[in-house]
Amino acid sequence: NAGVTQTPKFRVLKTGQSMTLLCAQDMNHEYMYWYRQDPGMGLRLIHYSVGEGTTAKGEVPDGYNVSRLKKQNFLLGLESAAPSQTSVYFCASSPSIGHAFGSGTRLTVV
Amino acid sequence: RKEVEQDPGPFNVPEGATVAFNCTYSNSASQSFFWYRQDCRKEPKLLMSVYSSGNEDGRFTAQLNRASQYISLLIRDSKLSDSATYLCVVNPSGSARQLTFGSGTQLTVLP
Numbered sequence: 001n002a003g004v005t006q007t008p009k010f011r012v013l014k015t016g017q018s019m020t021l022l023c024a025q026d027m028n029h030e031y032m033y034w035y036r037q038d039p040g041m042g043l044r045l046i047h048y049s050v051g052e053g054t055t056a057k058g059e060v061p062d063g064y065n066v067s068r069l070k071k072q073n074f075l076l077g078l079e080s081a082a083p084s085q086t087s088v089y090f091c092a093s094s095p096s097i098g099h100a101f102g103s104g105t106r107l108t109v110v
Numbered sequence: 111r112k113e114v115e116q117d118p119g120p121f122n123v124p125e126g127a128t129v130a131f132n133c134t135y136s137n138s139a140s141q142s143f144f145w146y147r148q149d150c151r152k153e154p155k156l157l158m159s160v161y162s163s164g165n166e167d168g169r170f171t172a173q174l175n176r177a178s179q180y181i182s183l184l185i186r187d188s189k190l191s192d193s194a195t196y197l198c199v200v201n202p203s204g205s206a207r208q209l210t211f212g213s214g215t216q217l218t219v220l221p
Binding site: 031033035040041042043044045048050058090094096098099101102103104 | 114118144151152153154155156159197207208209211212213214
């Protein structure tokens with residue numbers, strides 16, 4: 001049982017480049033989330049989805065886009081990366097309130 | 111004011127000690143409360159939910175005081191393996207199952 005899988009695990013981008021982070025869950029959860037975690041800031045919600053084909057903004061959505069074309073996948077896109085987007089990104093899914101997290105993506109933008 | 115506030119620590123305690131973490135939240139309408147554990151460079155994992163009547167899971171006891179908007183976590187007989195960052199987490203009312211995370215309290219249990 002894989003749970004929540006994130007790819008890639010590490011990435012270095014140059015300012016202005018684009019990339020997509022993939023999150024896949026095999027637990028048939030309706031709700032999925034993307035968070036970023038920065039030192040001393042805790043996890044902050046970027047975007048979330050309450051079901052296939054739906055997305056909504058979280059606390060810090062600027063500079064990111066998301067898509068949920070299939071129930072099991074939630075994609076996070078950075079169209080033009082900035083150094084301020086250097087962070088650890090966590091995907092999570094939820095059947096109710098408690099979250100199951102992926103192992104994270106460490107992104108550095110130089 | 112942060113929605114969820116925790117003492118960042120670090121707390122350095124000897125093995126076998128009892129240690130308590132506190133957390134306050136600002137939204138009085140918050141519905142659900144949790145403690146998550148996060149090991150260094152790993153993802154957060156649910157440690158326990160926090161119920162109004164207080165609840166215990168082995169060496170861990172969680173308490174909720176809605177009047178004071180205060181949550182606590184008590185760890186008895188600390189083990190080396192308890193070393194981690196403990197995140198206080200709140201589900202604000204009407205927030206589509208969103209969670210608000212505190213920035214965490216770092217615990218190191220020393221041999």
